[in-house]
Amino acid sequence: MNCFRKAAKTALLVLTMGALFSLPRASAQTEPPTPKSTDAPQSDETNTDGGWHVGITPYLWFAGVHGTAGALGHDASVHATFGDIFDYLNIGAMGVVETRYNRVLMPLDFMWMKLSDNKAIPLDDPEAASIKAKMTETMLAPKIGYRVADGKKVKVDALFGIRYWHLSTSLNLQPTQIAGGFSQSANWVDAVAGGRITTILSRKAFVTVLGDAGGGSARSDYQVAGFLGYQISRRWVLLAGYRYLSVDYRPNGRAQFVYDVNMPGVVIGATFNAK
Secondary structure, three states: OHHHHHHHHHHHHHHHHOOOOOOOOOOOOOOOOOOOOOOOOOOOOOOOOOOEEEEEEEEEEEEOEEEEEEEOOEEEEEEEOHHHHHHHEEEEEEEEEEEEEOOEEEEEEEEEEEEEEEEEEEOOOOOOOEEEEEEEEEEEEEEEEEEEEEOOOEEEEEEEEEEEEEEEEEEEEEOOOOOOOEEEEEEEEEEEEEEEEEEEOOOOEEEEEEEEEEEEOOOEEEEEEEEEEEEOOOOEEEEEEEEEEEEEEOOOOOOOOEEEEEEEEEEEEEEEEOO
């Protein structure tokens, strides 16, 4: 419970600082200029961009992986930097779908990828020179939120939801082979909360900073990210930025399955505004 309380406090801090999984929908679309009325002056503090909006964002995350992965009591230290990503990423699919009605937000972040490291360092097997580690990771994060500030220049969102994880880890000792290696999988769900701030730089450009934190099954589960967006047409927005995601899953003190990793890296993507 201590860990969960710490994660909750971190979430509140992140929200206060304007940080929080899900990737931004291109909410920085600018409205055509509204003629000034001589009868009722227009306010600069609110935006009347209401109704239904749907944004679909496929993206690529060139993330390194640093930490400990373990299966059946055998742990390996895994270190794959940004430069190793094309060697270790076998295949992956990532994307965000965000639906908004007026100020109510419903983002859904999905990620699936396969990673491998042929030179992981054994932590519990001194007879092995190295470990070939293979990891398959699935993450699904549905959230619901509310736009607490909807100005023409700054938008602030509060978001709450869950992050579902499915991890499968396979370890093969090198050069020693023991019964074909070790493999194990785990599923868990963490509650997360955080926020997102979007600042409009111009009619076409915006910056978004987001973050979240939480826990539950995992000891800790948090992320922070920042993105620059540029609108190239009425429906398309290009995105580029950086994302840092950390999770520490150890079910108990003598966990057979361990996944304690940090994943930092560059993100590029594009948002299609379907509505």
